[in-house]
Amino acid sequence: MRGGRRWRTFCRNKTALIGAGLVALVIVAALGAGVMATHDPETRVEASPVAEGAERAGSVVRQPPSADHWLGTDENGFDVWSRLVHGARASLLTALAAVGFALLIGVPIGLWSGWKGGLFDAAIMRAVDVMLAFPSILLAVAIAAVLGSGSLTTIVLAVGIVMVPTFVRQVRAAVLQVRSREFVVAARAIGARDTRILFRTVLPNCIAPILVLATLSTGIAVLDAAGLSFLGLGPPATTPEWGVMLTKGFKYVQRNLTWLYLPPGLAISLTVLGFNLLGDGLRDAFDPRSSR
């Protein structure tokens, strides 16, 4: 019953639906990249007769948009539209993997820390303080440098590790709210073991804030991953990934080759916007008090 009411609250929230739509769009692009792409994202396109307006006659490099290449070609002669849809896959997977990593590490630590309290909790919270005292993007840069720059795995780990302290703190806060409620006390009274209470009783009641945090964090992860690419720690320059495309496009800002820097930036912005709207909508649906 309560689930149904939440669902209806969510559906009445227009901005949340827009967010869900944007996220769905990115997921469709990521899943269907193979079908939606008109060319291979990492193969130089063949010279076409549409050389009008191209830099040199017969050149396939940096062609403006045309019927054959909807968003033109880049400096390697790759089709920008195809790279954009394949980039959805890379960027979305990177962000989801980073958030997954943060969940995997942050949720158990936060649960245990909030549940046990005492010395363990104090130690964890001090460690979280230290990590949060770091400028997050610089910490990610340092981690990426340690892991060896130049791959998506590095970016996933760097972005994921930086997110862990936030997850620990939020999950801990949620546990503290739940731990003294009657049903938890009852579970303890009938003699359930710690791990059982934590995962069967406490965790299900903390799902809402975790879900909201994970949604909002996915947007942040997309931004951070693109930022690391921009600082030169990302995957190789030919990889179809939005951050890489944007970094390449930066060189052509002064020459105003719009098709090289507008599409990837717009794609990142709309994706992040989608996750932010969706996250806000979920929060309003789960917690009616916080809604306007």
Next chain:
Amino acid sequence: MVFVLRRLLFTIPLLLAVSLVVFALADVLPGDAADQRFQKNPSLKQEWREKRGLTRPFLVRWGEYVARAVRLDLGESYWDDSPVSTDLWRRLAGTFELTVCAMVLAVLIGGALGILSAMYPRTPIDYAGQIVALFGISIPVFWLGMLLLTFTINVLGFPFESNRLPHWLEADSFGSHLYLFESLFTLRLADFLGCAKNILLPCVTLSTIPMAVITRMTRSAMLEEMGRDYARTARAKGLRSRKVVLKHVLRNALIPVTTITGLQFGQLMGGAVLTERIFGWPGLGSYVVEQAVDRRDTPILVGGILLIAATFVLVNLTVDLLYALIDPRVRRQA
């Protein structure tokens, strides 16, 4: 006072831990500065490592670093053996100036938008505030920087120089590294305008995220306080609506807004690196990334991150002191 002292004492282990973590990170990196520096004649590598004491155990090197750092000596570069402190301070000043300007802009516009949105909900100003709050955290700052750059260069023809100083000034015509603030306070107006012109674009770019966060926070804090009993009482006794909002509600809403502003300031000091890269602004973050990551110059990496972390801690301490100023209840407790 006791509270402040305790907080100050707590920053010491915090900064020690930060330096230890960065030191350890730099140590586990594959290869080292000697590999980069003596690529041409590898025979010099070992001799240089011995000379700089890099063959000693990790904890000994860290201990020595800390012992020097407390005297504000951040060591010598691994790249050319020159002291790094001067460069780091100058770069820190660059980032600090940029961050302060961006925060001032963010607080002014974000705060105003937040207050107006809360006073006039569901009006165009409210929607404008919500759009700022949403797009500010959704658009990658470096992309926004690119767009601003193209727009000003290609459309407006604005004479942007990617430097802190205008072309007619030299760094040694200033006593400090805070060129913008110094020229303002010594009333060198032409120089001030020159510096202000160059800081304008990076400042606007950097301010978007904190502006979004502050707008949102101010709006929700104001709305929450407006629903409280004291606000209703104030209105019931016949106080004008604007006075209720600006004198009673705003004061109470200021606490969460101050907290978030302090946190944003700290994040910005490091987060400025992307903006610095786009506009060629000589700041600390971009320096750390260029020198430390590409050249494996550990003293610059550790020193730079320590300085940023120290600023972050100091800003948060200032925020705690501000609470006492804003809220008399906090004063009485302390």
